Amino acid sequence: MELNNVVTGLVWLLLGVSGAAWLWAGGRAAQAIWPLSQASFTWRYSWRRLGWLPLAALVALLALYQFLARTQADPIFTQPRLIESLVPLLAAGHAAFLFSPEDEPALELTLTLPRPLTWLLAERLALLLGGYGALALAGSLLAAGLSGEALEVGLLRWSAPLVFLTAVALCVTLIGRQAALSVGVVGLLWFGLIYAGEGLVARWPFTWPLHLYLQPGAAHYALNRAWLVLGGAGLLLLALTYLVRDPERLLLGGRGASVRSRR
Secondary structure, eight states: OHHHHHHHHHHHHHHHHHHHHHHHHHHHHHHHHHHHHTTOOOHHHHHHHHOSHHHHHHHHHHHHHHHTGGGOOOGGGSTTTHHHHHHHHHHHHHHTTSSOTTTOTTHHHHHHSSSOHHHHHHHHHHHHHHHHHHHHHHHHHHHHHHHOOOHHHHHHHHHHHHHHHHHHHHHHHHHHSOHHHHHHHHHHHHHHHHHHHHHHHHHOGGGGGGOTTOOTTSTTHHHHHHHHHHHHHHHHHHHHTGGGSOHHHHHHTHHHHHHHHHO
């Protein structure tokens, strides 16, 4: 119990520190990007690269599981957990392909443009989170009417894993340069925590900050949601700035370091 209290205190401390750091870094990034972003929006191109088929597949899956909800034995695919189970997983899988250096067409040309690559990634990320967030919100409104659960509880259920898993997917793709690796990591993380997370917290209560699918009513639930959202936001900021800072590495991968070492 004492260890759990220590972890809770550390989470509060890290929330404050990381929140301040995130605001500072976000402000610095906005100052650097905004002057170059005027009249340079490419929403239409970003939407074409993003694609609408994954969103359509999500709608079809949600409709199917909603139809089968009465006969579904697995509790994670029944109301009110259906939205939190499917939306973050599919959004993270989609985010893995948001910007894969190995698969990005005309990457050389993109890196020579005056507009920072961060802005391109931010556009695609905004469209992705906006699209999946809108579908999840619509699903939460429907679920609130069917299950009687408060709307704000439904929003807290899916918003934290959506932000965190999307951030993990984007970071792993940028680091490993392979979208397939990112999909695998997200899939393992999702499967492990959604099925074994409750047992993990029951066995070791101090692991509650790691549980993406902590259920309402659990101790430290609101703190868990805030921690995951802020942690995911920090990973997104890392992906949008630090991980795309080196055009040579993005273009050549590990070969870029070899080229620099020979210079």
